Amino acid sequence: MSITAVLYSHDSVGLGHARRNRALAHALAADLPRLTGQPVRGLLIAGHPDATADSLPEGWDWLVLPGFTSTPQGYASRSLDVSNERLSALRSSTAAAAIKAMDPDLFIADRHPFGVGGELLDSLRWLHSQGTRCVLGMREVLDTPAAARKEWDRIGGASAAAAFYHAVWVYGDPSVYNPISSGEIPAPLATRTRFTGYLSHGRPTDELTDASVRAPKPYVLSMVGGGSDGGRLALAAARAQVPAGHRHIILTGPQMPPADHDRVQRAAAASPDSGSVQVTRLAPHVPQLVREAAAVVSMAGYNSTAEIMATTTPALLVPRATRRAEQPRRARALAAVGAVDTLPAEELTAQALSRWLADAVTRRCDRSAVDLDGLARIGGLAAAELGLGPAARRCARAGSPAERPDPVRGPEWASSQDHVLTAAPPYPSPAHAAARCAATPLSPSAAETRFDSHVR
Known part of the structure; x- marks a missing residue:
């Protein structure tokens, strides 16, 4: 049977x-x-x-x-x-x-x-x-x-x-x-x-292949889930200052509209830190990327958040504020127990991300209080x-x-x-x-x- x-x-x-x-x-x-x-x-x-x-x-x-x-x-x-x-x-x-x-x-x-x-x-x-x-x-x-x-x-x-x-x-x-x-x-x-x-x-994660996204450590990571509505966050990340001695991986997601993805790529190429920024759509081993990152910036969808919570990587959640109140409520609840930091979408700027990243790479996060x-x-x-x-x-x-x-x-x-x-x-x-x-x-x-x- x-x-x-x-x-x-x-x-x-x-x-x-x-x-x-x-x-x-x-x-x-x-x-x-x-x-x-x-x-x-x-x-x-x-x-x-x-x-x-x-x-x-x-x-x-x-x-x-x-x-x-x-x-x-x-x-x-x-x-x-x-x-x-x-x-x-x-x-x-x-x-x-x-x-x-x-x-x-x-x-x-x-x-x-x-x-x-x-x-x-x-x-x-x-x-x-x-x-x-x-x-x-x-x-x-x-x-x-x-x-x-x-x-x-x-x-x-x-x-x-x-x-x-x-x-x-x-x-x-x-x-x-x-x-x-x-x-x-x-x-x-x-x-x-x-x-x-x-x-x-x-x-579950998939095995690394020759096509897998890799970056020399230390690096910071920005990700927007599937990417269908993550253009604004990814663009701010591409314009943010990369912490000294780090690289920056930006995952735009398989569903980000081509125009938004191209805009992010152009912003990264125009950045003073362009040599340290890598923009890509896909990474089948996101949990490992999150675990090994010095800091991560993300939207507040359930799966991205769950992957972050399994690590000690400091995280800044920038919740989507349209369609549903789900993401802001999740980010607020997790911030209340000290598991993440959060930034309202209306306060999102490249400067705000730069300040947070510079501080976050100096610490780790203990999430053992959460089941x-x-x-x-x-x-x-x-x-x-x-x-x-x-x-x-x-x-x-x-x-x-x-x-x-x-x-x-x-x-x-x-x-x-x-x-x-x-x-x-x-x-x-x-x-x-x-x-x-x-x-x-x-x-x-x-x-x-x-x-x-x-x-x-």
Whole structure:
């Protein structure tokens, strides 16, 4: 026998959803066989072709749906000249065919329970009829509570999602930011929510190749995620003064518009420090670049932040202030516990970056007060969700102070997250975070070693 998992992400903007699922795939491949005695295989359904640049464990593959993209008027086809209705029907039928062919034991959707325009509903009904365990994976910050409520209302309320999803995994530390206390995760889902910790330690990386980005140490790093809206930050970084004796790597991302990328390159070439500045779009080994950097400047997307948090590299987060309040809220919460510095987008200048870089390269950052071991818990949570393996439940409960009856499976099964329902504010005090996260169960080196054999 084997365990089959299907993970879905819609990927209308950036690659954050697919990259989270890719990290989960590596965690499941690393831990589920050990916990259950069964091999695991899987399929990642994504919505952007760039997702497939990232490797998967043996026995896993990608399925890329024709893409939607987000516009000021709403979702629209990324490439195909078809209506939203036809594109949605194509994506829905393709996803449903793949899911039925895989017949998964476990289904995990990232962030959007029903996909774009309800494209997952047919699949979810079929999965429900087959008894498949379904999990909704959520980043720790959604948006302002008011905006989150509107999103839930648009899909019929959180109770509509609760009809299909047996569990919610929040990829964060509730002592840093608690979306239940803030109201971003409503009551129908709160009782089945488990906080995993940030997906930081043990994130998969690809092997270095001759084409990999390298720079003599010491260097500083600026990165803007996928890059679709990172032009302003990358341009300021290109104009910033490079700390004495350092080089500066600027990653513009695969999705930065060509005009913005060219503008960054011209600014770097015109800089007095041009000989020390390297501008490139791609770097498949970003976690290693971050770990070895003297300092890093970044937007505040979930995955970039998670990669930063796994290191001691000083970080300045410049959160995107458009579309959603997610990034400013994340940056503010992490700054409150001393894990990062933050600069509001409206205060971004080359001079501000120059001052921060000059100071940051003289220090390191201790982030041990934050729970960064989410990937070490994913296997145990999945095994417990499937009811497999004697060690699974203990692993899922590790570090939890109490148990609460699960509304789906009844009082005999515990969610192990009693503390998530407390009325704590979404933003903590540094002392509270330090007390909550005084110890972590897996060192960064141990977590990375555990994943080595699963990264290709």
